[in-house]
Each structure stands twice: as C-alpha cells, then as structure tokens.
Amino acid sequence: MELYNGPLDVKEIFGRWLDEEVLSNYGAYIPFVGTIREENGIEALSFDIYEPVLKAWFETWQEKAKARGAIVKMAHAIGDVPVHTSSYVSAVFSPQRRVALELIEEFVEDFKANAPIWKYDVKHGERVYAEDRSTPMNGAGLLA
C-alpha cells in the first residue's frame, strides 16, 4: 500500500507494479484508476486518511486475495488532488482473468465502503466534507 501527498503519478505506479510482477507468472493484471471529475464547480478533492486502520483493512484484503491465488495493490493520495488528476489506483494480479475481474470489483467496492478515508470538496480554496457521498463504515452507530 502506498500513500502520497497530492495527485498520483499513475504511469509510474502501474509501470512499476508491472515490473515487480513480471516474473510472477500471473496471467491477468487488472488496474483501476480513480480520476477527479470536474463537477459542481470544484477545483480539487481533498483527502484525510487514518493510516493504521487503512493498513489493517488492506492486510485483510491481501489475505483474501492470497486465498484465491491473487494479489492486490493500491495507492491513494493525501491532501488536495486537482480535477483531472488521480487520487486512487489499485490493481489485482492473478493466474487467471476470472478471479482478477471478480476481485477488482469486490476490492474497489469494499474500499469505497470501509477504507478509513474522508473526502472534501475544494471550492474557492475551502474544504467542505463530502457528507452526502460518504458511507457509514461497518458497525457504525455502536455508541449511539
């Protein structure tokens, strides 16, 4: 798992991941790129991350992938990420395509729902929590 301040260098990351696994004999490599869209007048999105829990979440996914003979990788941005640049990339490597196609969907969807990352719209230099697009994590409401 890789965290960066500001937008991701997508080509460098995907190229390096490809090089890392070039001799691993995986038949399928499925990358996912999340790009900041220009909408509602935003200049950028901004992100806070709670790294210890993110790391634990990612380790659980590495175990799940390993059980299916695959591996997952991810990188995410911290702080401001301007429109048309990337805040999130992930990838699955697996011996066969079927597992990789299924895993990338499960992994990215669970990432959206349970990775401890908070998103803010940046407008006129001000950060506003993207509350309407955010999802309570599994187990939310325990203390209510």
Next chain:
Amino acid sequence: MIKVEFLGPIGKAPVEMEAMTLAEVAAKLKEDPELSSWLEKCAVALNDTMVNDLNTPLKAGDRISILPPVCGG
C-alpha cells in the same frame, strides 16, 4: 484513563475519561451536544482495531477512535 479521538471531519480535540467498557464511553459521549449527530453514523476502533461490541472491556491507556462516514477514491 482512556483517550477518545475524533477522526476526519468531526473536528473535535481528543478527550480523556475514565471508563471500564465501551458502553460507558457511549454514555459519556452522548452528553456532548456537539457529538449527538455524529455518533449514529460513526464506527469505532479500539487501539486501531475495529470493534462491534459495547461490552468490550477497556484498560488504562486504551485509545478509542471515532470514524465518521467514509468516501475514498
């Protein structure tokens, strides 16, 4: 004493309190009107492990994190 920290957009400074279980922490946090709208949407971690049981016992030095709704990517 245990420490409670509020992550992401909650924007509240950490608080310290005496509590033997998460249920006691819940009771104390509910007294804070600033938190009333957050608690039902927030998940909880104890020493960086997610927890789901109000009877979870606590010991001195434990650190509780309150995690509001997320949106990565």
